[in-house]
Amino acid sequence: MDPDAISAGDRVPHGGETDRDLLDFSANTNPRTPTGxxxxxxxxxxxxxxxxxxxxxxxxxxxxxxxxxxxxxxxxxxxxxxxxxxxxxxxxxxxxxxxxxxxxxxxxxxxxxxxxxxxxxxxxxxxxxxxxxxxxxxxxxxxxxxxxxxxxxxxxxxxxxxxxxxxxxxxxxxxxxxxxxxxxxxxxxxxxxxxxxxxxxxxxxxxxxxxxxxxxxxxxxxxxxxxxxxxxxxxxxxxxxxxxxxxxxETFVRETRTRVASERERLREALEERFDVHDSDAPYLLCDVGDRDVATVIDDARAAGVAIRDATTFRTLDSHVRVAVKDRTANDRLLAALGVRERADDDPETER
Structure with missing residues (x-):
């Protein structure tokens, strides 16, 4: 490591919420852990x-x-x-x-x-x-x-x-x-x-x-x-x-992949009602909030008890947030915090 570079260096912003009262969608981690x-x-x-x-x-x-x-x-x-x-x-x-x-x-x-x-x-x-x-x-x-x-x-x-x-x-x-x-x-x-x-x-x-x-x-x-x-x-x-x-x-990994793929698609379809959502193979979705103020979107979600990632800290992104894909219950809270409502044909309650 170069000593001169260290003296001129700085830290990099990351996701991860320290307030335990907030549901954290700013970090892309599995909400579940394996048994044992x-x-x-x-x-x-x-x-x-x-x-x-x-x-x-x-x-x-x-x-x-x-x-x-x-x-x-x-x-x-x-x-x-x-x-x-x-x-x-x-x-x-x-x-x-x-x-x-x-x-x-x-x-x-x-x-x-x-x-x-x-x-x-x-x-x-x-x-x-x-x-x-x-x-x-x-x-x-x-x-x-x-x-x-x-x-x-x-x-x-x-x-x-x-x-x-x-x-x-x-x-x-x-x-x-x-x-x-x-x-x-x-x-x-x-x-x-x-x-x-x-x-x-x-x-x-x-x-x-x-x-x-x-x-x-x-x-x-x-x-x-x-x-x-x-x-x-x-x-x-x-x-x-x-x-x-x-x-x-192995079973935990297979079940995680299935759940994330299913919930990611459900979230994407719901979020596209309000944002431009990037296609993803990962446990997160990048959302372009358009002409909305990014800080306001983040603050409104936070006021509703949910932390999301300010993606404007990534190079060339100036109108984006990133949200993790969690389990169904948590994801529903995310949608509510962002003021997004699923279409009726996506709501399992309407199928009864």
Whole structure:
């Protein structure tokens, strides 16, 4: 990390509501957690009297099975963002350039800058079309799938083709799959290319953002660099044990994907009565509020007990909010807070 860049750096705004009296739709986390988490955590607390096994064999095996790679390729990290930073620390030097998508997760540009490198912004849906002229001067390219905050996932074939072009240009490709677990799309971890690093977060899919558990996946010299550079005991025992437990809950994951897809479509249809809603593969929806004042929309929802995300903090978005997709009861409260009423043919009560 570059000391000069740190002194000039700043924090990045995020979703996440600290007021426990508000229903939080500003953070895209699962409102449900797998059964057995409490027992796994309680057992891990007793084991926390010792240092963790720095090899994390059980966690690596569960993570590898989840994304479809060998356990030796998994590098445990305290959350997906830690995996992103680790990848950038090992790929970037001061003076380098990195391709960063927009509008997208604000931490990408911040982490690039903390390494003393320069972000080169590219429209997120144009990124995978880039060729050698743009790629060759860049040490790193970042993709987010599904993209945050728009929610659209990148076609796996298009991403694989882009990865091949990155390899030819000797550009490291960092693929952030923080929300990919909400879909049935394959992970780029199955591609097994030496220049590709995949960052995964457990805490969004399994509804445990405060746990801070995630991992990176890489191969060859890139994987060796990540493994050497990661901190010793990079996961606390509770995070490793609960994470391992969650990654093995296949039924929970299937049920979550089904619920999110169904509720996302229901929310989208209802919200389109008032806003322009972006198509999404993720557990959130990006809404253009048009000529309404964004701050007023947010304040009105807050007055009704619901927190939503101000999406104007994302690059180039000036009239947008983002809302998470929760369970049906919570989603109904969101619609009420936004002054949206479902069409009669969408209301199950009208079918009786």
């Amino acid at each position: 988490v409490d027992d796994a955590y309680a057992a891990a607390l007793e084991e926390s009297r010792r240092y963790p096994d720095d090899g994390y064999p059980a966690f690596r095996a569960a993570a590898a099975d989840f994304v479809g790679c060998g356990p030796e390729r998994v590098v445990p990290t305290p959350g997906g963002l830690a995996a992103i930073r680790l990848a950038m620390e090992t790929a970037l030097e001061p003076g380098d350039e990195a391709l960063v998508p927009y509008p997208s997760f604000g931490e990408y540009a911040r982490e690039v800058e903390l390494q003393g490198a320069t972000p080169r912004f590219v429209r997120y849906d144009d990124l995978t079309e880039l060729g050698p002229t743009v790629l060759e001067p860049c040490a790193l390219a970042v993709c987010c799938t599904p993209n945050n905050p728009t929610g659209d996932a990148i076609d796996p074939d298009a991403l694989a083709s882009f990865a091949a072009r990155c390899a030819d240009a000797e550009t490291t490709l960092l693929v952030d799959e923080a929300f990919l677990g909400f879909t049935d799309r394959p992970s780029m971890a199955t591609l097994d290319r030496e220049h590709v690093v995949v960052a995964r977060s457990l805490t969004k899919l399994f509804g445990l953002p405060g746990l801070r558990a995630g991992f990176a996946v890489a191969t060859g010299e890139r994987r060796a660099a990540l493994e050497t550079a990661r901190r010793a005991w990079s996961l606390g025992t509770p995070a490793a044990r609960v994470g391992t437990h969650c990654l093995r809950r």
